Amino acid sequence: MGEICLDNLSIKELHETFKATFGRETTVKDKQWLKRRIAMGLTNSCDVSTSSFIIKDNKLVSKGGEGSCNKEAIEDQAVKPVDGSGKESSLNPGSKMEDQQIVSSERLRTCSKDYSCADEDPLKEQRNAKRIRKPTRRYIEELSEVESKEHGGKSIASVKNLGLGLMSSRSNTRPVRIASSNRITLRLDSLGGSGVQIPYVSRVRRSRPRKNVKALMEFHPNGIGMAAKLVKEAVDVHSSEPNRESEGIVLKAGSAPEQIQQQGQNMEPKNKDPSVYTPDDNPATVRAVKGGVRRKHHRAWTLSEVMKLVEGVSKYGAGRWSEIKRLAFASYSYRTSVDLKDKWRNLLKASLAQTPPDSRMGARKHASSVPIPMPVLLRVRELAEMQSQFPPNLSSSKLTGSAGRNVNETRSGYL
DNA sequence: TTTAGGG
DNA sequence: CCCTAAA
Structure with a gap:
């Protein structure tokens, strides 16, 4: 057992x-x-x-x-x-x-x-x-990212003590979380004016300036756009290089990826208190002045995340992303409902294409992306198939799927 | 705001 | 992932 x-x-x-x-x-x-x-x-x-x-x-x-x-x-x-x-x-x-x-x-x-x-x-x-x-x-x-779960938005409060008045710039300041070891990490999306970031941990994401073209174009007339961009880049360069040594875990470690990994796995259940490294967002977009919207750092989906997603879909139904987000993904601050949706779309695609030919070709060219276990893909397909038939009943959404359904992996003699 | 889709 | 049209 x-x-x-x-x-x-x-x-x-x-x-x-x-x-x-x-x-x-x-x-x-x-x-x-x-x-x-x-x-x-x-x-x-x-x-x-x-x-x-x-x-x-x-x-x-x-x-x-x-x-x-x-x-x-x-x-x-x-x-x-x-x-x-x-x-x-x-x-x-x-x-x-x-x-x-x-x-x-x-x-x-x-x-x-x-x-x-x-x-x-x-x-x-x-x-x-x-x-x-x-x-x-x-x-x-x-x-x-540590798969720690449930930690209500309780941690949001105290942030004010830091004297960050800017978080108000966007009425909807994404919940700011406080990372475990006295380390605070926050991300303000100040798309509007200020757009100042508190480099407490200077974890600004670096990436190519990308196409802020549009934004720049608008302000161009005053040349402000340009200035803004420059500023942004400057900030970027400075604070970025230290990749996100997230929570003071990497501290002295020159970097050893292992450590991070460790923390995630070794964390004993009992120590699971919410305060332990909140998988907060931050690596996400960081804006400098107008239009410095960098792409969220690519977060590879882990198997467990995928599984949560699958289960979420099975319970609440595909399409109810916000629900799934709130319930099954409450702990994952990154991964927005949209992300979930996108991921599901991909999973679906993968499940349908499941084990096509693979013939002699160098099959796994980019095997770099986590291979999703067959079983999971099958489930995905099942769910999709099934749900398309019985549009999720709002009334019994919770009972839908998870409850008594079996995983009849339909013949699918493959593999 | 949340979904659905295209990019 | 991002962006946008619809709802």
């Missing part, structure tokens, strides 16, 4: 799932470890209410009721440092993924240190030791 049914997956599949879940690859070859890891990644979102997904072979079964949150998996993880086992060689959890170089030394530390933070300390150590490796911004950003 404890173990999720990932057992039937091959190492390769586990790797894929792992990547899909955490957005990064892993070289760990230990099946057990992978399973635990994935299990956590998937269930750490225990509140997915009604059902937790279980992947079994190619079937996706929803396990109803019981708060089956595999605490076990997590505990196990903590105890993993048991080198006694013969498979120690593969025991390098979130350590450094591809860097098996420092492995040994780190492993030792892992043992001596407190289990709970086994993954963390070693990192610091090894980092000083040899690691110089470049940050790899992408990972940091994408993994930084």
Whole structure:
């Protein structure tokens, strides 16, 4: 019971799932470890209410009721440092993924240190030791999202103490959240005038100025547009380079993506208090003066997010994005209802195109994007198919789907 | 404001 | 992801 049914997956599949879940690859070859890891990644979102997904072979079964949150998996993880086992060689959890170089030394530390933070300390150590490796911004950003859930908008208040009067610029200031460790991160969308940003953590996103052309054009007459742009860029350059070392987690770490990753996974259930790193928005758009709207940083969808989305759709119906956003995605500050919609659209497309030919061609050209587990795709297709038939009944929306429906993966002999 | 679609 | 038309 404890173990999720990932057992039937091959190492390769586990790797894929792992990547899909955490957005990064892993070289760990230990099946057990992978399973635990994935299990956590998937269930750490225990509140997915009604059902937790279980992947079994190619079937996706929803396990109803019981708060089956595999605490076990997590505990196990903590105890993993048991080198006694013969498979120690593969025991390098979130350590450094591809860097098996420092492995040994780190492993030792892992043992001596407190289990709970086994993954963390070693990192610091090894980092000083040899690691110089470049940050790899992408990972940091994408993994930084912690799937912590539910934390009402309670954290919004205190922000005022910071003397940020500008957040009012847009009556609808996106809920500002306070990140765990005394670190405050906020994002003001001041599209209107002020557009000043508080570089508390100077996490401005950098990217190409892109086409603010339109905006610029309008102000051009006064040359202000240009000025604005320049300013914007300037700000950008200055505050951006330090990629978003989000929450003071990366602190001393030169960058090691692993750390972020860690935090997400290791976070023990009990420590889940809302204050722990709020997956706040910020990486999002930042505006400087008029029209410095950068694209939101691309957030790779993790498997768990996808699953939440799928479940959300199954419960509230496709199209009720705002609902799904509020309920199933309450914790993900980024991911707007529109994002959900878009993602669903993509999932749908993927599910329909499922396993077409793949023939000899270099199949996975851009395999970089998380491969979505077949089961999930099947579910997506099912839901779409089904929902198109029975337009979501507002009355029984909650009962629709999730309740008693089975996952009849319709023959789909594929794979 | 939220949806649906096109870009 | 962004943007926009509709609702």
